[in-house]
Amino acid sequence: MQRPQFATLLLLLQSVLLSFVILSSSKWIVKAQSLPPTKPDGFVYKNRRVDLGTIVVEAFFDPVCPDSRDAWPPLKQVLEHYGSRVSLVVHLLPLPYHDNAYATSRALHIANTLNSSTTFCLLEWFFKYQERFYNAPTHNMSRAAVVDEIVKFSAEAVGDTYLSAIASGFNDKKTDLLTRVSFKFSTSRGVSGTPTFFVNGFVLPDAGSPLDYNEWRKIIDPLVGAKGVQGADQLHFFL
Numbered sequence: 001m002q003r004p005q006f007a008t009l010l011l012l013l014q015s016v017l018l019s020f021v022i023l024s025s026s027k028w029i030v031k032a033q034s035l036p037p038t039k040p041d042g043f044v045y046k047n048r049r050v051d052l053g054t055i056v057v058e059a060f061f062d063p064v065c066p067d068s069r070d071a072w073p074p075l076k077q078v079l080e081h082y083g084s085r086v087s088l089v090v091h092l093l094p095l096p097y098h099d100n101a102y103a104t105s106r107a108l109h110i111a112n113t114l115n116s117s118t119t120f121c122l123l124e125w126f127f128k129y130q131e132r133f134y135n136a137p138t139h140n141m142s143r144a145a146v147v148d149e150i151v152k153f154s155a156e157a158v159g160d161t162y163l164s165a166i167a168s169g170f171n172d173k174k175t176d177l178l179t180r181v182s183f184k185f186s187t188s189r190g191v192s193g194t195p196t197f198f199v200n201g202f203v204l205p206d207a208g209s210p211l212d213y214n215e216w217r218k219i220i221d222p223l224v225g226a227k228g229v230q231g232a233d234q235l236h237f238f239l
């Protein structure tokens with residue numbers, strides 16, 4: 001038997017190390033999953049009731065992502081069109097390369113905790129003025145100064161009377177936890193870009209790009225038209 005070469009030994013060592021890393025990180029994931037949140041993640045649009053016949057759209061957004069912003073008006077229009085037949089749950093995925101994604105996502109959880117009816121107002125407010133919280137304009141600001149801006153900005157949408165409650169929300173570990181849960185939930189669904197949409201649990205293609213109104217109609221019309229067994233014909237759309 002030939003003596004193993006140095007390079008072979010290195011390779012062996014590398015793979016042992018790699019499996020150690022994989023094993024220890026999967027252990028960590030299992031541990032994280034053993035602590036489910038007290039409530040399912042997500043903001044339900046207009047608290048629409050979900051029953052067996054409702055088509056459930058899940059949208060994964062980042063409040064400072066321009067494509068999420070562009071995706072919102074047509075989706076909102078589609079929800080108006082279908083009324084109670086379609087429900088929407090928005091999940092947040094604060095993207096790591098957007099410096100203020102986590103703090104703005106946290107603001108949404110704070111608003112939702114204070115008065116859940118204001119959540120979507122604030123989301124729209126962020127979408128409308130999100131440039132203010134892009135990386136470049138906040139480049140020279142301290143994190144504390146950015147949070148201060150976000151607090152004042154959020155109070156404009158949620159209500160001035162909530163200003164101090166929003167500020168304390170940023171010191172409350174619970175709102176940090178809720179935002180982490182959103183992040184973990186989104187990544188556990190395999191989502192790594194925004195916007196990403198799921199319809200009745202199936203992911204739509206072209207994640208990361210907004211869908212326009214007509215594209216939404218093409219997806220949902222067949223599902224609404226085809227109730228029960230006939231719906232099976234339409235499944236090919238997703239498969």
Ligand SMILES: *[C@@H]1O[C@H](CO)[C@@H](O)[C@H](O)[C@H]1NC(C)=O
Pocket residue numbers: 115116117118
């Ligand atoms: C919650 O927000 C909604 C929408 O802005 C408002 O109409 C309602 O009065 C608020 N509720 C409370 C308790 O402040």
Ligand SMILES: *[C@@H]1O[C@H](CO)[C@@H](O)[C@H](O)[C@H]1NC(C)=O
Pocket residue numbers: 136137138139140
């Ligand atoms: C940040 O600060 C540097 C140095 O003071 C300055 O040159 C730059 O223009 C500032 N950038 C912004 C976006 O304010």
